[in-house]
Structures are given as structure tokens and as C-alpha cells.
Amino acid sequence: MNKARSPFFALLSKQLKEDFNLTKGKKFDLFGMLINLIITVAVVALVVLVFNNFIGTYVGIEVDRVIDTASRQKEILTFVYALVIIAGVLGAVGQISHGLFENDDLKIYISLPLSPNTIVLAKIIAVYLKQIVTSAVVLVPFAVMIGMAGGNGAMFYVVMAVSCLFVPVVSVALATLLALPFYVVKRFVRSRFTVNFIVTTALLALLFWGYSFILGLLEQILGAGELKYIFTAETVAVIAGIANVLVPATNFAAICFGGDVVVNVVIILCFIMFSGIVALLVIRWLYTYITNSRLTRANSNRALKASIKKHSIFAALIKKEFNEVYRSFNYSYQYFSVAILMPLMVVLCTNVASGLLTELLFVNVNFELCIFVIAIFGVLTNTFCATNISRDGQLFMSIKAMPIKPQTVIYAKVVFCMIVSFVSELLAATALYIFGFITVVQAVIVLLTGSCLAFAQVCFATKLDFKNPQFSSDDDVEIKESNSTISSILFVGLLIAVAMGLLIVFFALTSKLQGGDSSLATSLCSLAFAVLVAGVSVLYLHHNLKKNYANFTGDKK
Amino acid sequence: MAVLKVDSLCKKYDPKATEYTVKNINFQVNKGEIVGLIGHNGAGKTTILKSIMGMYAFNEGDVTICGKSIKDNPVEAKRNFGFVTDNHAVFLKMTGLQYLAFMADVYQVPAEERQARVDELQKIFVLGDAINRLIGTYSHGMKQKICMMGSLMHQPDLWILDEPMVGLDPRTAKAVIDYMKAYASLGHAVLFSSHNLDTVEKVCDRVVIIKKGDLVENLDVSSFAKTKDAKDLEEYFLHE
Numbered sequence: 001m002n003k004a005r006s007p008f009f010a011l012l013s014k015q016l017k018e019d020f021n022l023t024k025g026k027k028f029d030l031f032g033m034l035i036n037l038i039i040t041v042a043v044v045a046l047v048v049l050v051f052n053n054f055i056g057t058y059v060g061i062e063v064d065r066v067i068d069t070a071s072r073q074k075e076i077l078t079f080v081y082a083l084v085i086i087a088g089v090l091g092a093v094g095q096i097s098h099g100l101f102e103n104d105d106l107k108i109y110i111s112l113p114l115s116p117n118t119i120v121l122a123k124i125i126a127v128y129l130k131q132i133v134t135s136a137v138v139l140v141p142f143a144v145m146i147g148m149a150g151g152n153g154a155m156f157y158v159v160m161a162v163s164c165l166f167v168p169v170v171s172v173a174l175a176t177l178l179a180l181p182f183y184v185v186k187r188f189v190r191s192r193f194t195v196n197f198i199v200t201t202a203l204l205a206l207l208f209w210g211y212s213f214i215l216g217l218l219e220q221i222l223g224a225g226e227l228k229y230i231f232t233a234e235t236v237a238v239i240a241g242i243a244n245v246l247v248p249a250t251n252f253a254a255i256c257f258g259g260d261v262v263v264n265v266v267i268i269l270c271f272i273m274f275s276g277i278v279a280l281l282v283i284r285w286l287y288t289y290i291t292n293s294r295l296t297r298a299n300s301n302r303a304l305k306a307s308i309k310k311h312s313i314f315a316a317l318i319k320k321e322f323n324e325v326y327r328s329f330n331y332s333y334q335y336f337s338v339a340i341l342m343p344l345m346v347v348l349c350t351n352v353a354s355g356l357l358t359e360l361l362f363v364n365v366n367f368e369l370c371i372f373v374i375a376i377f378g379v380l381t382n383t384f385c386a387t388n389i390s391r392d393g394q395l396f397m398s399i400k401a402m403p404i405k406p407q408t409v410i411y412a413k414v415v416f417c418m419i420v421s422f423v424s425e426l427l428a429a430t431a432l433y434i435f436g437f438i439t440v441v442q443a444v445i446v447l448l449t450g451s452c453l454a455f456a457q458v459c460f461a462t463k464l465d466f467k468n469p470q471f472s473s474d475d476d477v478e479i480k481e482s483n484s485t486i487s488s489i490l491f492v493g494l495l496i497a498v499a500m501g502l503l504i505v506f507f508a509l510t511s512k513l514q515g516g517d518s519s520l521a522t523s524l525c526s527l528a529f530a531v532l533v534a535g536v537s538v539l540y541l542h543h544n545l546k547k548n549y550a551n552f553t554g555d556k557k
Numbered sequence: 558m559a560v561l562k563v564d565s566l567c568k569k570y571d572p573k574a575t576e577y578t579v580k581n582i583n584f585q586v587n588k589g590e591i592v593g594l595i596g597h598n599g600a601g602k603t604t605i606l607k608s609i610m611g612m613y614a615f616n617e618g619d620v621t622i623c624g625k626s627i628k629d630n631p632v633e634a635k636r637n638f639g640f641v642t643d644n645h646a647v648f649l650k651m652t653g654l655q656y657l658a659f660m661a662d663v664y665q666v667p668a669e670e671r672q673a674r675v676d677e678l679q680k681i682f683v684l685g686d687a688i689n690r691l692i693g694t695y696s697h698g699m700k701q702k703i704c705m706m707g708s709l710m711h712q713p714d715l716w717i718l719d720e721p722m723v724g725l726d727p728r729t730a731k732a733v734i735d736y737m738k739a740y741a742s743l744g745h746a747v748l749f750s751s752h753n754l755d756t757v758e759k760v761c762d763r764v765v766i767i768k769k770g771d772l773v774e775n776l777d778v779s780s781f782a783k784t785k786d787a788k789d790l791e792e793y794f795l796h797e
Contacts, residue, residue: 304690308672
């Protein structure tokens with residue numbers, strides 16, 4: 001007989017199994033895991049490639065004709081710790097808010113003989129354990145790069161490794177303090193759909209802006225080669241000043257270099273204890289109140305205007321899709337916000353890629369680059385369509401009992417996705433034209449190619465989800481986690497977009513380097529390919545649709 | 558005249574299984590009739606209802622609604638019934654009124670008749686101002702009410718309900734029972750499944766009893782006491 005576990009360990013184990021997708025009976029998402037792994041390795045490789053060069057240069061900077069390697073190392077390390085702490089706080093706030101205030105398992109926990117302390121602690125520890133993994137992924141490569149640049153001894157690496165256990169404590173302690181206000185704001189915003197949409201779009205835009213800033217910096221670091229002239233004595237003094245006030249990041253960095261270990265440890269402990277204790281007290285105090293209020297008042301009771309005007313069945317279904325997405329906090333962000341901001345990302349990435357190619361190879365292949373970039377971002381935006389059927393949950397079965405043709409049901413979903421996708425691609429193509437990357441005719445070709453690829457992806461995604469629906473068991477039927485269909489669509493979509501994009505960019509480069517111009521040929525080939533893929537996708541979607549619809553039960557195959 | 562005709566219906570979930578989940582089901586529901594479908598948990602009531610509604614494909618037999626086969630002419634057949642499922646699956650991101658408008662669109666209810674039907678249904682189910690709120694904010698009983706209202710927007714010839722009384726307060730439950738009778742008296746037909754034998758006996762003209770996937774009885778409730786050796790339906794059903 002199994003030994004009885006304490007309620008705390010039982011809850012913690014359940015939480016971790018859910019978080020790491022290890023729940024028994026749940027289909028293992030191999031594609032999803034592979035994609036995550038590939039993306040992580042690629043990002044780490046890129047970071048190492050770029051920052052190794054930067055760190056090497058930065059630690060060798062002379063201030064007043066003196067090279068102070070240890071100080072420069074400490075400054076870089078402080079910023080790395082600060083970044084990890086901030087990123088950790090942002091991630092943990094969402095995780096704690098969801099785990100403590102939104103998760104459906106609370107409905108069960110609240111009626112079980114479990115103290116709020118046990119529930120709160122189990123959920124927070126689970127968040128902490130996940131944070132250790134993410135912190136280590138960032139800290140370890142930087143430890144190696146910084147340590148190698150300064151030739152540090154083994155002790156440096158040991159302290160860095162140990163700090164991976166303590167840095168998340170700071171992030172989680174701060175996040176615990178911020179989780180409650182975040183939840184209150186989120187709750188206020190989520191029932192106000194337009195405000196929700198504006199806020200999430202603005203936040204995402206801010207994130208993209210940050211991303212573009214980093215991209216710009218990377219371009220400068222890779223292209224300029226004049227880093228030493230940027231970091232003058234004054235600039236370095238300002239950087240050192242900022243690094244010194246970044247508590248507790250500066251204290252972690254100081255410990256790694258063996259400076260005032262006791263004092264720095266005490267400061268970090270005080271910081272953790274203060275924020276942790278305050279946060280735990282506040283949450284413990286308000287936990288039962290919040291849980292009860294969530295259970296009894298799930299949403300705003302505001303009245304909304306509606307008309308009973310007549311629409312066609314197709315229009316009614318599209319309106320239904322729109323309401324479902326626009327009025328769901330997660331869907332609205334995942335789809336509309338991402339689609340609206342896609343043009344911004346396309347322009348930023350094209351700008352960076354175009355700049356690099358022009359600087360390195362002195363050729364202009366902007367047109368081909370635009371097709372490449374728009375194809376990739378189209379794939380990322382349209383991933384949302386991989387839950388076209390699953391999003392309805394058991395309602396899809398109710399729709400089945402209504403007098404609607406299967407084609408109408410499915411095509412309403414495809415058309416809704418395509419409206420959003422087309423608007424997004426149109427904005428992106430227009431922006432590329434306005435910023436002077438392409439001509440009007442080229443913009444039209446980019447738009448057509450992108451739209452055909454997007455249409456193909458939507459059709460494939462819808463059919464795959466139709467064949468293997470994964471309904472949510474939550475009360476709000478929202479799909480909150482990735483599934484194998486999403487991963488497959490993302491993986492295959494990216495593979496096709498990257499292969500096609502690289503091929504046309506390669507042909508354009510080869511042709512231009514030899515003095516020719518293959519723009520017309522590559523554009524026609526890519527458009528023909530996109531039309532072909534779109535055609536195949538329609539056939540795939542249509543194949544046995546009536547029969548499959550009649551046999552649909554919502555069960556996983 | 559038969560509004561619903563279930564003819565030799567057989568259904569199994571696993572194509573490889575040798576046994577059917579429901580087998581050789583034959584019954585019909587005539588105009589003006591209320592028919593109750595009863596059986597223990599897992600007997601096959603929901604499977605039969607979902608097969609009738611076209612939610613589940615069946616292996617053998619046929620179901621015709623107002624003369625249209627659900628197998629061969631599903632869209633036309635589905636126009637003739639309104640349904641309420643046991644899980645109250647309803648669009649949470651719509652307001653009650655938007656849901657009724659959606660159902661009116663799907664069943665192509667004429668524009669000029671819509672408001673009158675909403676008003677009439679409001680009198681029966683009394684959702685009040687909640688009709689303008691998101692369905693996601695409704696209680697279990699309110700969701701049941703809006704499902705019923707939606708299913709009646711097009712005044713179907715056949716009203717199908719799976720466990721309709723679950724979650725309803727006594728006043729609404731009585732209103733639903735009264736409405737079933739009134740609806741049937743207008744020449745429509747009602748088919749519902751229930752575990753509440755008392756209600757079934759009070760409301761229904763006929764009762765179909767399902768046991769382990771078989772139709773074991775198709776009883777006329779009015780002549781039940783004379784033909785069977787039991788005090789009431791409950792005693793008979795439990796004894797069976």
C-alpha cells in the first residue's frame with residue numbers, strides 16, 4: 001500500500017504534473033516539446049553568439065587607461081540578474097494569479113479540509129520550481145560567457161549555479177506581492193471587452209517595441225564593430241551607477257565575485273523575507289474571500305445591448321465566432337492583438353534583415369525578404385485557428401443538431417479566420433510599401449502570397465482540429481494550453497515558410513550577385529506555390545467532410 | 558400523424574464491438590403527444606435522443622422527423638425540431654438575447670415575428686433583465702431556461718428535451734410542465750427523457766422504457782393502471 005502523503009505534497013505533486021504535462025491519460029505533445037526545445041536552443045545559441053562578442057569587448061574597455069575586468073563583469077552580471085528577476089516576476093505574476101485565483105481546481109479545494117496556507121504554499125512552490133528551470137536557462141550561458149571573458153575560477157561557476165536556486169525566490173516573492181493587484185485589474189478589464197482588447201494590444205505592442213529595441217541593439221553590435229567608442233568613461237560610469245542601485249541583482253553579482261558575502265546575503269535575505277512575508281500575509285488573508293467571490297460572481301453582470309435583427313445562417317455563425325473570440329480574455333489577445341501587431345513585427349524584422357544583407361553583401365533583396373517574413377509571421381498569427389473546432393467545446397455537438405450544412409459550419413470558421421488574417425496581411429503589406437521596402441505591385445504579390453499561405457494554414461488547421469478535437473473541461477470552455485494540433489500546425493507551417501523563404505532569398509541573392517534579377521521568377525514561383533498549397537488545403541478540408549461531420553462525436557482519435 | 562418515427566435504430570460507439578449500445582429501437586411520437594423516455598443510468602436514453610437529433614451517427618435503422626430522414630436529409634429533418642441537451646451547452650459569450658437572435662437566424666424565423674416570440678417566451682421562462690447579460694454569468698437554472706427559450710424560437714413541430722427538469726426551481730419546473738402540455742395541445746409533439754417518474758406519469762401520454770439499450774415497453778399512460786399490475790409508474794418501473 002502506498003504511504004499516505006501530506007496534503008501539501010499531494011497538492012504540489014498534482015500541480016507539477018499538470019504544469020509539466022505529465023498527467024496520466026493525457027496525450028503527450030511531442031511536437032510541442034520538440035518545438036519548445038528547438039526554440040530554446042536557437043534563442044540560447046543566438047544570445048551566446050551575440051553577447052559573447054559583446055561581453056568580450058565590454059570587459060576589455062579601458063577607463064582612464066585602466067582595464068577593470070572584475071568591475072565590468074559585475075556590471076554585466078548585475079544587469080543579467082536584474083533581467084532574470086524582472087522576467088521571472090512577470091512570468092510568476094501570471095502563474096500565481098492563475099493558480100491562486102482563477103484555476104478551476106479551487107472549486108474543489110475550497111470545499112476540502114485544506115488550509116489556505118497549504119493551498120497557497122503548494123501553488124507558489126510549484127511556480128518557484130518552474131522558475132528555477134527558466135532562470136537556469138538564462139543564467140548558465142551568461143555564467144559561462146562572463147566567466148570565460150574574465151578567466152574566473154571554479155568558485156564563480158559554483159556560486160552562479162547556486163544562485164539559480166535563490167534568484168527565483170526573489171522573483172516569486174515579488175510576484176506574490178503583485179499577483180493580487182494584477183488579478184483585480186485583470187478581472188476588471190476582462191469583462192470590459194474593448195478595454196481588454198486595447199490594454200492587451202498595447203502591452204503586446206510594448207513587448208514588440210522592446211523586442212525591436214533589442215534587435216536594433218543586436219544589429220548595432222553585429223554591424224558596427226565600434227563598440228569600444230560607444231562605451232566612453234562617462235557612459236561606463238553611468239552604467240556602473242545604475243548597476244549599483246539594482247538591489248538585489250547587484251548583491252547577487254557581488255556574491256559571485258566574492259565581495260562582502262555576508263552583507264550581500266543579509267540584504268538579499270531581508271529583501272526576500274520582507275516581500276515574501278508581506279505577500280503571504282496579504283494573500284492568506286484575502287484568499288478565502290477572493291475564492292468565494294470568484295465562485296459566486298464569475299463575471300460582470302453588466303447588461304449589453306443586442307438586437308434581434310435577421311441575418312443569414314452564415315453571417316450568424318461568423319458573428320458567433322467573433323463574440324466568442326472578442327469576449328474571451330485569452331482568445332482576444334491570442335488572435336486579434338497578435339494579428340493587429342503583425343505588421344509592426346513584419347516591418348521591424350524586414351528592416352533588420354534588410355539592413356544586415358545590405359551591409360554584409362551589398363545587395364537589395366527586400367521583395368523576397370518581405371515574402372519570407374510575412375510567411376513566417378502569418379504562420380505564427382494563424383496558429384490560433386488550430387483550435388477552431390475545440391474552442392466550441394460540447395457546443396459543436398449542439399451546432400451539429402441544428403439545421404446547418406457541414407460546409408456552412410466549417411467554412412464560417414475558415415472565413416472568420418481569413419477575415420482577420422487577410423486584414424493583418426493587408427496592413428503588413430501596406431506598411432512594407434509605406435516604409436519603402438517594396439513597390440505597390442510587389443506589395444500586391446506579397447499580400448496574395450501571404451494570404452494564400454494563410455488560407456492554406458487555416459484550412460489544414462481546421463481539418464486537423466476537426467479530426468482530433470480537444471475540448472476544454474473548464475466551465476468557460478476556453479482552451480488555455482497548447483495541444484498537439486497547435487504544435488503540428490506551428491511546426492509544419494514554419495518549416496514550409498522557412499524553406500520557401502530561404503529558397504527565394506537564396507535565388508534572389510545568387511542572381512543579384514551575378515548581376516541578374518530573378519525577382520519576377522521568384523515572385524511568380526512563390527505565388528504559384530502558395531496558390532498550389534491553398535488548393536491542396538481546400539481539397540483536404542473538403543475530403544469526406546460530410547461523412548466526417550456526420551460521424552463527429554468530439555472524441556479524440 | 559407521426560412527427561417522429563424511430564425505425565429499427567441500432568447504435569454502437571466502438572465499430573469493432575459485437576454488441577450494440579442501443580438496439581432495434583422502434584417507436585413514434587404523434588402530433589399533440591407528449592412522450593417520456595425513461596430508463597436507468599446508462600440505459601441508452603441520451604444515445605437514442607442524440608441519434609434522433611443527428612448528433613450521433615447510427616449504424617442501422619432510420620429516424621424520420623416530419624417525414625424527413627435524419628440520415629438522408631439531415632438539414633431538412635433538423636428544421637422540424639428544437640432541442641435542449643442535458644449538459645446545457647450554450648454560448649457563454651453571447652447575451653441571452655443574442656443567443657435567441659442566433660437561434661432565430663439558424664432556424665430562419667421571420668424578422669417580424671421575432672420580438673413577439675421573445676416576449677412570449679419571456680412570459681413563460683421569466684428571465685427578466687438577465688436576458689441582456691452574458692450567458693456566462695447565468696446560474697445553472699438560468700442556462701436551462703435560455704436553452705429552452707432558444708429551442709422554441711422557431712416553434713418546432715417536435716420539442717426534444719434531455720433531462721429538462723434538472724436544475725430548475727419548482728416554479729419554473731411547473732411552468733415547463735404546463736408549457737409542455739400547452740405546446741402539445743397546439744398540435745406539436747414533445748419527447749423528453751427524465752428520471753423523475755412522477756413528472757413523467759403526470760405529463761406524458763406515453764412512456765417508452767429503455768433497459769440496457771433495448772426498448773422494453775411502450776406504454777399508454779392513461780390505460781397503464783388497467784393493463785399493468787402496479788400502483789403507479791414508479792412501482793412498475795422499479796419492479797421491472
